Every structure is written in C-alpha cells, then in structure tokens.
Amino acid sequence: xxxxxxxxxxxxxxxxxxxxxxxxxxxxxxIAKDRETGxxxxxxxxxxxxxxxxxxxxxxxxxxxxxxGLTPGxxxxxxxxxxxxxxxxxxxxxxxxxxFRAAALAAGA
Numbered sequence: 001x002x003x004x005x006x007x008x009x010x011x012x013x014x015x016x017x018x019x020x021x022x023x024x025x026x027x028x029x030x031i032a033k034d035r036e037t038g039x040x041x042x043x044x045x046x047x048x049x050x051x052x053x054x055x056x057x058x059x060x061x062x063x064x065x066x067x068x069g070l071t072p073g074x075x076x077x078x079x080x081x082x083x084x085x086x087x088x089x090x091x092x093x094x095x096x097x098x099x100f101r102a103a104a105l106a107a108g109a
Contacts, residue, residue: 003084003101008048008077015074016056017045019066034062042066044105046078057100065104079104 022041024032032041039062046057059081070076080103087096 003082006081006083006100008050008081011048011050013049013076013078014047015044015070015072015076016047017072019044019070021063022060032060037062037064039064044070046076048078059100059102059105061102061105065102067105067107070105070107075108077106077108078102079106 019042022032022043024030033039034041041060042063043058043060044066046059048055048057059078065079082101084099084101085096086099087094089095
C-alpha cells in the first residue's frame with residue numbers, strides 16, 4: 001500500500017510516551033525489524049500540535065534513529081514521517097487503521 005509524507009515543519013512535537021520495542025508477534029515476543037536495514041523497530045508516542053490542533057500518534061522508527069534518553073514532555077523533531085493505511089483479519093474480525101513511521105527522531109525542536 002502507498003504511504004504519504006507528513007510535513008511536521010510547522011508543528012510542535014513532544015514525546016508523549018517513551019520509546020519501547022515494537023513487538024511483531026505477541027505470542028513469541030519477537031521484535032519487529034526494519035525491512036531495509038534489519039534494525040529493531042521502536043514505537044514512541046508523539047504529541048503533534050499544529051494549527052491549534054493536537055494529536056497523539058504512535059510512531060515506529062528504527063532503533064538506530066531513536067536517541068537514548070527520550071522521556072515524556074521532551075521536545076523532538078521528526079525526520080521523514082509517513083502514514084500508511086493497513087487492514088488485516090484476526091479471529092474472523094477485520095481491523096484497519098493508519099500506521100505512522102519515521103526515519104528518525106531528534107531530541108530538541
């Protein structure tokens with residue numbers, strides 16, 4: 001499925017939840033990997049505020065692009081943020097949503 005670039009150049013972005021490993025398989029605990037580099041993927045909650053509107057996004061990024069020490073409330077900048085819609089079926093139930101992926105995060109705004 002195609003992905004779409006998201007421009008955060010005018011947004012204020014803060015860490016909402018600290019980075020955690022993205023789990024690919026909950027039964028085995030397997031950590032998701034970046035398809036291009038093989039790096040482990042991390043998920044971090046980001047509060048993105050722009051034009052008087054704030055949204056909370058769960059964003060995945062390669063571990064190599066997530067600086068250590070990110071804590072809630074810390075301002076960050078987002079490099080290469082993209083959105084992609086997804087759909088799957090689990091136990092006969094169809095689910096869908098939007099996945100957010102960044103190339104990297106940088107501490108400070």
